Amino acid sequence: MTPQRQAILEYLVTEHSHPTADDIYKALSARFPNMSVATVYNNLRVFKEVGLVQEMNYGDASSRFDFVTSRHYHIICDACGKVVDFNYPVLDEIESVASQLTGFKVDRHRLEVYGTCPACQTEQAHKH
Amino acid sequence: MTPQRQAILEYLVTEHSHPTADDIYKALSARFPNMSVATVYNNLRVFKEVGLVQEMNYGDASSRFDFVTSRHYHIICDACGKVVDFNYPVLDEIESVASQLTGFKVDRHRLEVYGTCPACQTEQAHKH
DNA sequence: TTCTTACATAGTAATCTTTATAAATAGTGT
DNA sequence: ACACTATTTATAAAGATTACTATGTAAGAA
Secondary structure: OOHHHHHHHHHHHHOOOOOEHHHHHHHHOOOOOOOOHHHHHHHHHHHHHHOOEEEEOOOOOOOEEEEOOOOOEEEEEOOOOOEEEEOOOOOHHHHHHHHHHHOOEEEEEEEEEEEEOHHHHHHHHHHO | OOHHHHHHHHHHHHOOOOOEHHHHHHHHOOOOOOOOHHHHHHHHHHHHHHOOEEEEOOOOOOOEEEEOOOOOEEEEEOOOOOEEEEOOOOOHHHHHHHHHHHOOEEEEEEEEEEEEOHHHHHHHHHHO
16 A cells, blocks of 8 residues: 555545546646656556446546445536436346346446536526 | 448448447448548447437447437446347436436436346356 | 565556548539 | 539547556565
């Protein structure tokens, strides 16, 4: 557990945003001026393997990383890319249905809702 | 509607796979030796805008494209990347719940199940 | 302490997918 | 034939992520 590794994990735990690798890199470069981007990626991969962190890919943009606390889903703003958590009963049923229909051994599922966040809604309304 | 455009659309309609842009490019390069990769991307974007085709991003790999017939969900094999359709009643409820909880104006959602396809299951069993 | 081993990091090059750009081409209507 | 528009080709460029190599650093054994 190096200082860099600790700082990256700490950032993910304390910040409740869903940062990209570059977000983390920029945020920590003040404290670690010599830190490499590769270090951020390396550690994120380690965290992911251990199950501490979840990687989320949205289209062409950068991956975002989320410290795993409890099961929750994400809603993403199409305009600004902001990610917000929301709670919803976990959809276990769909996994068993999918397994029966396809013969797959199911491991997990991924559900995301897309739309426009309140801030971007008002901004778009003012433009009309 | 150029020959290239028609061929790309035809490929998406007839092949029931979920090809990447490169899959399409390779598959059609025999018939169109001079076709550019950009043409594939251009046309896929056009089809997407019109709503004929859906783009799907899975992690770091290339996007996959699916000709839109009816509403269905996808299950993806972690081992070989194969994508299979399965039918499940559309989850409209989660959209309204998410909207109420977060204040977002909801546009759509995305649900995918991940696991291991039958072929890869047997292959993994034989390796033990 | 000193040597060894293993692993983390920094720095940079390379890869891969996708987009942007500019020139060439073809089709349509006048 | 001419002008207009959209499409294609070819290539450069962008952006995110990974690969690679050398350096550093901590822990353990002799």
